[in-house]
């Protein structure tokens with residue numbers, strides 16, 4: 001499939017009384033991932049959860065009023081995403097990291113590079129996707145101050161490459177990318193994933 005964005009049905013259910021808001025269908029082009037919640041769910045898991053579970057946990061909780069049991073105060077709702085079977089999984093999608101205001105520290109950037117999966121199984125993030133629907137990280141748009149750079153895996157040279165205006169710098173393997181981001185305090189903002197062709201072996205991904 002050449003499509004961009006995940007076609008889902010979203011259901012939102014009160015964790016106290018199980019009231020459900022009407023579900024709706026839409027295309028998730030960007031999966032918003034608030035950095036603080038992401039780090040929290042990682043710390044709570046004691047480092048034991050799969051990256052996909054941490055991602056899912058980060059955006060499966062929502063605080064809002066419940067029209068059945070809590071019209072005044074916000075209560076917890078569980079948000080579930082189910083892939084629309086008729087449309088199938090997309091060719092690519094993107095994670096959008098929502099950072100706190102101000103520049104991120106090298107340590108926080110290190111946390112994100114640790115939590116951001118290089119490969120992920122879509123079936124562990126949304127319901128109704130076939131197990132083994134694997135995506136790999138291919139490209140990141142990163143920000144330092146008001147300056148954007150792009151880091152992408154270039155299969156022609158089989159390594160990660162940094163594109164900074166007209167300057168092109170090879171970075172080698174993923175460790176080289178992490179090093180670059182932490183030293184330059186480049187915050188990954190938009191991370192693009194593409195579906196891995198099923199014929200490809202894991203050692204051929206990067």
Ligand SMILES: [Zn+2]
Pocket residue numbers: 014015016017018019066067068069070075
């Ligand atoms: Zn309720």
